[in-house]
Amino acid sequence: MKGRIFDKARLSEFIDDLIKKRKIYAPINKDGLTCFSEIKSSSEIYFDFQSKLSSKEILFPRCETLFTYKRVDGDVKLEEIKVKDEESVLFGVPPCEARGFILIDKAFSSGEFQDVYYLRRRENTIIIGKSCQYPRNTCFCTSVGGSPFGREGVDLLLHDLGEKYLLELVSKKGEKLIDYIQKYENATETDIKMVQRIEKVAKESMKTRLELKNIEEKLDNMFEDPLWKIIYQKCVGCGVCTYLCPTCYCFDVVNEQITPSEGKRIRIWDSCQFPLFTLQGSGENPRPTGKERMRQRMMHKFNYYPKNYDDIACVGCGRCIRECPVNLDIREVLKKIMAQ
Ligand code: SF4
Ligand code: SF4
Structure with a gap:
């Protein structure tokens, strides 16, 4: 050192x-x-x-402009906003x-x-x-x-x-x-x-010690598990857990019109806990209830991300535990998954 x-x-x-x-x-x-x-x-x-x-x-940043657009003489001019x-x-x-x-x-x-x-x-x-x-x-x-x-x-x-x-x-x-x-x-x-x-x-002095070995493999077989139906019941879908999480990185991209001929394209944080996150133009929503959305949050952090990047997408900061308005504790969810 x-x-x-x-x-x-x-x-x-x-x-x-x-x-x-x-x-x-x-x-x-x-x-x-x-x-x-x-x-x-x-x-x-x-x-x-x-x-x-x-x-x-x-x-x-929670919200950032990616580029601006302007209609000029029948054409559209784009201007990239460089960091x-x-x-x-x-x-x-x-x-x-x-x-x-x-x-x-x-x-x-x-x-x-x-x-x-x-x-x-x-x-x-x-x-x-x-x-x-x-x-x-x-x-x-x-x-x-x-x-x-x-x-x-x-x-x-x-x-x-x-x-x-x-x-x-x-x-x-x-x-x-x-x-x-x-x-x-x-x-x-x-x-x-x-x-x-x-x-x-x-x-x-760390009080919580979880045994998460093989959690990725466990979750491989749990997509249709009845556990998700039990876990999601008290979640109110506020998205606080994902917004405060230092490892969540989902965002949405939208156009913000300023005048009829100009505007900007921005990106803003989004959350997999919101119903609109996966709502499609056809009206179909592949994650229609909190059950699918809760499953997605856990699967992404402990199964999909590890498959793609060989690591768990949670750093154990505990923010989602402290700030969840209904005391849904991710450690308890993890214990339940490991007990399956
Ligand atoms: S903070 Fe709690 S209630 Fe809000 S979406 Fe997350 S788990 Fe659900
Ligand atoms: S404990 Fe994990 S899931 Fe919860 S906010 Fe921290 S990093 Fe995110």
């Missing part, structure tokens, strides 16, 4: 130095809601256990969410069509994670291949050592910030051992 160590009071100096040269996004408190947003000063940073809204929306080539830093991302970006990368960068909007932002953004010292009882990252101190998806990782911070250099990309951190002292063996001790305690 390589890293630099500095007194906590100097974190603001580090952030404010970065702000002079790069766009910085960090967790803030906006009217009582924690979310990630661009900051202009380190004083805006608000460290919560976990923001209510995940950092996903910084690289994959600016801006060097950015996404600061304070918990390891589970950072891992979520790796999962979205796979979906948006493989296959015939690549998502240039997301990928350009991703390429230009350095992710500084913050290790998760006190996992909540709804967290289960270690059950789905992650860790509260996971390095997957982070370029640098900030560890809280009480009076000080240790900023660990994780990736080659993270070294681009070397000019900003070389004034701080190198972490000593004692500092590194302290991080390892805290990491061990954090991992051991």
